[in-house]
Amino acid sequence: AQTVTQSQPEMSVQEAETVTLSCTYDTSENNYYLFWYKQPPSRQMILVIRQEAYKQQNATENRFSVNFQKAAKSFSLKISDSQLGDTAMYFCAFMKHGGTYKYIFGTGTRLKVLA
Amino acid sequence: NAGVTQTPKFRVLKTGQSMTLLCAQDMNHEYMYWYRQDPGMGLRLIHYSVGEGTTAKGEVPDGYNVSRLKKQNFLLGLESAAPSQTSVYFCASSSQRGGSGANVLTFGAGSRLTVL
Numbered sequence: 001a002q003t004v005t006q007s008q009p010e011m012s013v014q015e016a017e018t019v020t021l022s023c024t025y026d027t028s029e030n031n032y033y034l035f036w037y038k039q040p041p042s043r044q045m046i047l048v049i050r051q052e053a054y055k056q057q058n059a060t061e062n063r064f065s066v067n068f069q070k071a072a073k074s075f076s077l078k079i080s081d082s083q084l085g086d087t088a089m090y091f092c093a094f095m096k097h098g099g100t101y102k103y104i105f106g107t108g109t110r111l112k113v114l115a
Numbered sequence: 116n117a118g119v120t121q122t123p124k125f126r127v128l129k130t131g132q133s134m135t136l137l138c139a140q141d142m143n144h145e146y147m148y149w150y151r152q153d154p155g156m157g158l159r160l161i162h163y164s165v166g167e168g169t170t171a172k173g174e175v176p177d178g179y180n181v182s183r184l185k186k187q188n189f190l191l192g193l194e195s196a197a198p199s200q201t202s203v204y205f206c207a208s209s210s211q212r213g214g215s216g217a218n219v220l221t222f223g224a225g226s227r228l229t230v231l
Contacts, residue, residue, distance in 0.1 A: 009155075033218050045205065045222035050215070091157060095218060101146050101165060101209070102173065103220060107157040 002027045004094050006106035013082045014114050020067075021077045021109045023092030029053075031097040034068065034075045039089040039108075048090070051075065053097075079111075087113045117141050121206050121223035128196045128230045136191040136226050138206030146209045147189040148173075148220070149181060151202040158205065164189055196230045203227050 003026045013019035025034070036048040051059045051068050058066050063080045079086055092106040119140045128134055138147065146165055150158040150173075160173030162181040170181045178200060180192045189208075193200060206223040210216075 006157075035219070037220075043203070043225045045207075045220075047219050050219055093220075097218075100163075100171070101211075101218075102160060102163060103148070103207075103209075104160075105150075105158040107155060 004106040008109045010110045012112045023075045033095045035093040036077045037091045082113045119223040138189045140208040144208035144210040148207045149191045150205045
């Protein structure tokens with residue numbers, strides 16, 4: 001069974017600085033998707049970034065980028081120029097391509113951006 | 116664009132009462148999911164559906180039942196609520212279609228359930 005591990009329960013960063021959130025996963029599959037979701041205090045879950053495992057190029061979305069290391073089964077999220085609005089819970093998620101289409105989530109990292 | 120709508124947003128139940136959470140999506144997504152979120156445990160899958168008329172168990176299905184009679188709706192039922200079911204419940208949907216949006220979960224706003 002697949003598992004997703006986020007080893008940093010809480011992190012903080014100064015406004016305008018860069019922070020990296022870590023995520024590791026365990027799978028024997030070769031074709032899958034990885035995601036980072038953001039949950040602000042409003043509770044609404046929002047997609048931050050999506051990575052397809054067969055693509056070697058790391059995904060980027062404006063200030064958000066990932067470091068996808070397939071062999072190491074690592075999928076970290078880098079937030080550049082942190083803003084107060086980035087304060088949220090961040091979840092890493094895994095989905096195997098094909099099959100049951102189940103998504104497995106990590107336990108989350110609570111990020112606080114300090115003014 | 117309503118996306119995924121969950122009702123109700125808040126509910127307080129007494130132990131042993133029953134209730135149904137309704138999830139509706141207007142994106143014609145094939146797949147629908149119910150998760151529960153508890154502090155320190157992330158999101159855990161309760162049940163999911165890969166199409167109209169089909170349902171399957173997730174990680175924590177005990178005490179819950181689901182139905183998907185129509186493609187756009189996914190109902191989560193608690194037949195006899197227990198305090199351990201106090202949680203925030205999220206419905207989500209996804210599709211294989213959509214290019215860069217394929218397989219991205221779209222979530223509802225969540226439903227906070229308290230069982231006394």
